[in-house]
Amino acid sequence: MFQNITLVIPLLPLLAFAIIVLFTRNNNRTSALVAILGILASMAISYGVFTEALSEGHELAQHPFYGAPIVWAPFGNSTIEFGWFIDPIGAVMLFMVPTVCLMIFIYSVGYMRHTHVDEHGHHHSQDDPRYARFFAYISLFASMMLLVVVSSNLLEFFIGWEVMGFCSYALIGFWSFRGRQERHIDEAQVGRARAASIKAFLTTRVGDILLMSGMILLFITAGTLDFTKMFDPTTLNEMLLGESPLLGWTWPTLIALLIFGGTIGKSAQFPLHVWLPDAMEGPTPVSALIHAATMVSAGIFLVIRMFPLFVFASATGGQAMEVVAIVGAFTAIFAATMGLAQNDIKRVLAYSTISQLGYMLAALGIGAFVAGSFHLITHAFFKALLFLAAGSVLHAVGTNDMFKMGGLWRKMPITFITFLIGALSLMGIPPFAGFWSKDEILLEALREGFFHEGVPLTLVQFVYICLAAAAFLTALYTGRQIFLTFFGKPRDEHAYAHAHESPAWMWAPLAVLAVFTTFLGLWNTPFLPEFFRFVGEGGLLGLAEAFAHTEFDVLAQVSMVASVGIGLSGFLTAWAIYGFRPVAAGQPDPLARLGILWRALVNKYWLDELYGYKINLDGTAQPGLLIRFFGALSRAAYWFDRTIVDGLVNLGGWIGRALASLWGAFDTYVVDGIVNATGSTTGEMAGWWRKIQTGNVQNYALIAAAGAMAVAILFLLRSFT
Amino acid sequence: MILQIPLVYYLILAAALFCIGLFGALSRRNAIAVLMGIELMLNAVNINLVAFWRYGSPDPIADQAGVVFALFVITLAAAEAAVGLALVIAIYRSRDTVNVEEIDLLKW
Amino acid sequence: MELTAIIAQLVFFVVAVLTLAAAFLTVLVRNVFHAALALVGTFFGVAAIYLMLEAEFLAIVQVLIYIGAIAVLILFAVMLTRGMMQSQESGTNKQWAWAALAIAVLFLGLFILILQVPWVHSGTAVYTDTTPYLGTELLTTYLLPFEVVSVLLLAALIGAFIIARE
Numbered sequence: 005m006f007q008n009i010t011l012v013i014p015l016l017p018l019l020a021f022a023i024i025v026l027f028t029r030n031n032n033r034t035s036a037l038v039a040i041l042g043i044l045a046s047m048a049i050s051y052g053v054f055t056e057a058l059s060e061g062h063e064l065a066q067h068p069f070y071g072a073p074i075v076w077a078p079f080g081n082s083t084i085e086f087g088w089f090i091d092p093i094g095a096v097m098l099f100m101v102p103t104v105c106l107m108i109f110i111y112s113v114g115y116m117r118h119t120h121v122d123e124h125g126h127h128h129s130q131d132d133p134r135y136a137r138f139f140a141y142i143s144l145f146a147s148m149m150l151l152v153v154v155s156s157n158l159l160e161f162f163i164g165w166e167v168m169g170f171c172s173y174a175l176i177g178f179w180s181f182r183g184r185q186e187r188h189i190d191e192a193q194v195g196r197a198r199a200a201s202i203k204a205f206l207t208t209r210v211g212d213i214l215l216m217s218g219m220i221l222l223f224i225t226a227g228t229l230d231f232t233k234m235f236d237p238t239t240l241n242e243m244l245l246g247e248s249p250l251l252g253w254t255w256p257t258l259i260a261l262l263i264f265g266g267t268i269g270k271s272a273q274f275p276l277h278v279w280l281p282d283a284m285e286g287p288t289p290v291s292a293l294i295h296a297a298t299m300v301s302a303g304i305f306l307v308i309r310m311f312p313l314f315v316f317a318s319a320t321g322g323q324a325m326e327v328v329a330i331v332g333a334f335t336a337i338f339a340a341t342m343g344l345a346q347n348d349i350k351r352v353l354a355y356s357t358i359s360q361l362g363y364m365l366a367a368l369g370i371g372a373f374v375a376g377s378f379h380l381i382t383h384a385f386f387k388a389l390l391f392l393a394a395g396s397v398l399h400a401v402g403t404n405d406m407f408k409m410g411g412l413w414r415k416m417p418i419t420f421i422t423f424l425i426g427a428l429s430l431m432g433i434p435p436f437a438g439f440w441s442k443d444e445i446l447l448e449a450l451r452e453g454f455f456h457e458g459v460p461l462t463l464v465q466f467v468y469i470c471l472a473a474a475a476f477l478t479a480l481y482t483g484r485q486i487f488l489t490f491f492g493k494p495r496d497e498h499a500y501a502h503a504h505e506s507p508a509w510m511w512a513p514l515a516v517l518a519v520f521t522t523f524l525g526l527w528n529t530p531f532l533p534e535f536f537r538f539v540g541e542g543g544l545l546g547l548a549e550a551f552a553h554t555e556f557d558v559l560a561q562v563s564m565v566a567s568v569g570i571g572l573s574g575f576l577t578a579w580a581i582y583g584f585r586p587v588a589a590g591q592p593d594p595l596a597r598l599g600i601l602w603r604a605l606v607n608k609y610w611l612d613e614l615y616g617y618k619i620n621l622d623g624t625a626q627p628g629l630l631i632r633f634f635g636a637l638s639r640a641a642y643w644f645d646r647t648i649v650d651g652l653v654n655l656g657g658w659i660g661r662a663l664a665s666l667w668g669a670f671d672t673y674v675v676d677g678i679v680n681a682t683g684s685t686t687g688e689m690a691g692w693w694r695k696i697q698t699g700n701v702q703n704y705a706l707i708a709a710a711g712a713m714a715v716a717i718l719f720l721l722r723s724f725t
Numbered sequence: 726m727i728l729q730i731p732l733v734y735y736l737i738l739a740a741a742l743f744c745i746g747l748f749g750a751l752s753r754r755n756a757i758a759v760l761m762g763i764e765l766m767l768n769a770v771n772i773n774l775v776a777f778w779r780y781g782s783p784d785p786i787a788d789q790a791g792v793v794f795a796l797f798v799i800t801l802a803a804a805e806a807a808v809g810l811a812l813v814i815a816i817y818r819s820r821d822t823v824n825v826e827e828i829d830l831l832k833w
Numbered sequence: 834m835e836l837t838a839i840i841a842q843l844v845f846f847v848v849a850v851l852t853l854a855a856a857f858l859t860v861l862v863r864n865v866f867h868a869a870l871a872l873v874g875t876f877f878g879v880a881a882i883y884l885m886l887e888a889e890f891l892a893i894v895q896v897l898i899y900i901g902a903i904a905v906l907i908l909f910a911v912m913l914t915r916g917m918m919q920s921q922e923s924g925t926n927k928q929w930a931w932a933a934l935a936i937a938v939l940f941l942g943l944f945i946l947i948l949q950v951p952w953v954h955s956g957t958a959v960y961t962d963t964t965p966y967l968g969t970e971l972l973t974t975y976l977l978p979f980e981v982v983s984v985l986l987l988a989a990l991i992g993a994f995i996i997a998r999e
Contacts (some may be wrong), residue, residue: 733952735882737944737948738853744940746856747939748860753924755865756981758924765856767917783955792890793887798885803870803902803986804986807993810906811992814914
């Protein structure tokens with residue numbers, strides 16, 4: 005019953021967006037209410053669909069909820085329709101996305117109200133000047149994320165994807181200008197927000213162009229973009245005919261990799277990860293919503309949706325899956341190292357997000373579809389929780405810098421506990437959700453890499469080592485974050501004094517998300533793999549066989565112990581460095597003794613300087629070398645265009661103009677002269693001849709008589725001669 | 726008795742009368758006088774018509790063409806006089822003159 | 834030449850001279866009213882000429898229509914426009930001399946022309962009452978022109994009425 009109104013799910017937040025923009029934008033409370041009602045209603049339908057999907061069980065994978073009632077763009081013998089497509093993982097997304105969105109919406113009600121202390125020590129609370137706009141944007145964002153989840157074809161998917169890109173741009177740059185009365189941000193922040201929004205938009209654009217190219221090629225080769233049709237074996241096999249123009253790859257490989265390019269941009273994978281840390285300039289709910297829980301997971305979801313294509317490409321000799329695995333594994337460890345050296349509480353989380361997204365891709369790349377998908381879901385919950393808790397912290401202390409915090413657990417216990425739950429989940433400590441999903445990924449990698457029947461797979465071994473190391477680093481930087489933020493002595497007395505527990509609007513969503521984070525993992529434990537039974541047992545449309553079920557055997561138990569051990573050792577290392585002897589005020593980071601390596605981490609391996617866009621703390625920004633090189637190149641091209649090309653064009657124009665003026669003179673003096681002479685001669689003669697028109701009738705009659713006289717004379721003359 | 730007067734006499738009389746009428750039509754200032762000149766010319770023509778009928782027709786009794794023609798001319802003259810004089814009066818009303826020289830609306 | 838012919842020609846000359854004299858008066862006198870009276874005289878003269886041409890019905894019509902209707906009409910018009918032409922400088926316009934010259938030449942031409950042509954007299958001189966024949970002709974041979982002329986008269990009547998209306 006609910007499945008037939010699936011398309012209403014994205015429409016409701018869109019409606020909320022329209023209502024806020026058109027009608028309630030001047031009323032902050034009403035706008036927030038409209039946004040929350042919109043997502044709530046949408047969530048109700050989503051849960052309905054989710055429940056129906058659950059009752060279908062794994063049968064849903066081969067017989068998904070599908071409808072494409074709106075014929076949108078007919079092209080010759082194929083059409084693109086607007087419709088819905090819900091398979092098991094889509095149904096789970098439909099459960100995750102509205103839930104997280106609702107929590108973040110509620111949280112935003114409190115977060116977007118800023119408190120400042122005036123010179124007399126009084127506290128003043130004030131709504132953000134663009135409060136209503138904020139809710140409009142996040143409603144639009146939620147709508148488009150839901151569209152991505154329910155869409156029945158890749159183009160519909162792409163619409164949601166691109167509008168989300170715009171929302172991301174608008175929300176990262178939400179504080180990119182500042183009214184006179186706005187005290188919660190300073191000029192440097194405004195500059196950073198401005199630069200960061202542009203950076204995010206342009207960086208993701210690189211990936212989007214790749215995705216779009218892949219989509220176009222897919223439409224050309226497969227003839228359809230519909231998820232139910234394009235993975236048809238005959239369609240896929242037809243795509244194998246003919247070689248793609250690039251490196252001799254098959255068409256499926258090329259298309260899969262181009263589509264994966266979209267994922268690299270959207271999910272901030274190496275080398276397009278540079279935008280995500282800077283995106284933390286947006287308001288924290290945005291960071292939680294877009295840059296942790298949903299939008300970046302749209303990139304992963306894209307790979308999930310196109311998974312049969314990747315599998316097919318790899319099965320037919322391409323390297324699509326392998327590329328996904330390598331990029332994911334490398335990004336996982338690479339981002340984790342950078343997360344180690346960040347002082348900004350949100351940036352640490354940003355790097356952990358990149359790292360965790362790498363985890364998911366690595367899992368998908370080695371074929372651990374269910375584990376990757378499950379990590380996507382759990383990660384969304386605990387990362388949203390972490391972000392919101394971090395937002396709660398910085399809302400209280402008014403700074404992002406962890407070196408100005410410390411000892412906060414006494415001041416804000418609820419935030420502390422919820423943050424701790426999220427952090428433990430991220431570290432992979434049981435029984436929290438992250439443990440179950442992460443452990444499964446590690447187990448799959450271990451099993452495939454080292455205990456594979458036959459030849460051991462070097463690639464998967466590499467993946468396992470990367471992921472294990474990343475797990476250690478994750479625990480390390482998360483522990484560092486906890487110790488720096490909540491333990492030790494306050495390093496900034498003023499900020500500490502200012503700190504307070506956040507209002508219920510903010511901690512209530514934290515509590516809800518903490519509950520999910522604690523218990524969600526039980527959905528897919530190795531001894532009770534309910535999630536697997538739902539998502540994995542039916543395979544995927546286009547992949548008829550079920551994914552391999554992981555036995556809870558000795559290897560699994562060893563892996564479980566190992567991953568707990570890795571997490572705990574990372575956490576203990578963090579305690580040894582930051583917890584045992586807390587960092588005092590003004591003291592540098594203990595790890596700074598690593599020297600050049602530390603500087604590399606702090607400076608993010610100088611990638612921003614190389615090809616990114618370096619945004620400084622003071623709000624200024626410098627383009628990287630690559631950008632400068634292209635800037636110089638385009639300036640040279642501009643110079644060439646202006647001087648040489650335009651010169652030639654202008655010369656041509658000048659010659660044309662000279663000729664034209666010559667012809668113009670001929671026309672003016674010769675042609676017009678003749679015409680005017682004719683006219684004026686006629687006029688002149690008419691001036692003479694009109695004199696005979698006296699108007700006097702007798703005059704005319706006299707002339708007639710004279711004529712008669714003349715006739716008479718002529719007659720006489722003739723008769724006489 | 727009639728044929729004892731030569732036809733030429735009538736013709737010359739008619740020609741003289743016509744010329745006098747024409748002179749009146751061409752030289753009088755008063756529009757009514759111009760009309761009178763025209764009447765004289767019409768009479769001259771009538772004399773010609775009747776004279777040619779009387780002298781030229783083989784059977785002037787049975788063939789009354791000349792008289793009929795003259796009758797028609799008289800009728801037309803009457804009509805012409807009526808319309809012409811009506812015009813004169815209308816012009817007199819609107820322009821306060823019957824001087825033909827002043828009636829030159831179609832002047833260049 | 835026999836006596837009757839001499840008498841006839843004499844009568845003709847008298848009538849002709851009177852007619853032409855009246856005609857000259859008509860076009861020459863300054864007073865339009867007098868000119869109209871002279872015009873009546875001319876009409877009488879022409880009626881006499883008709884009698885001499887044995888067209889007695891036409892002579893009666895001439896008297897009735899020209900003198901009884903047209904001349905009276907003219908006199909009325911003269912009186913309606915009176916006051917305009919009273920003590921004016923001249924009855925003739927500026928081109929009268931040119932007109933006289935042209936007409937004199939024209940008359941000369943006509944005169945010579947008339948004298949040059951060898952006119953043939955073929956008509957009989959039997960006097961009878963021609964009026965019944967005229968009526969027959971009008972209602973048989975000339976029926977269509979007769980009707981057309983009556984329509985023309987009606988049109989002229991209405992037209993004159995409309996033009997002269999206030």
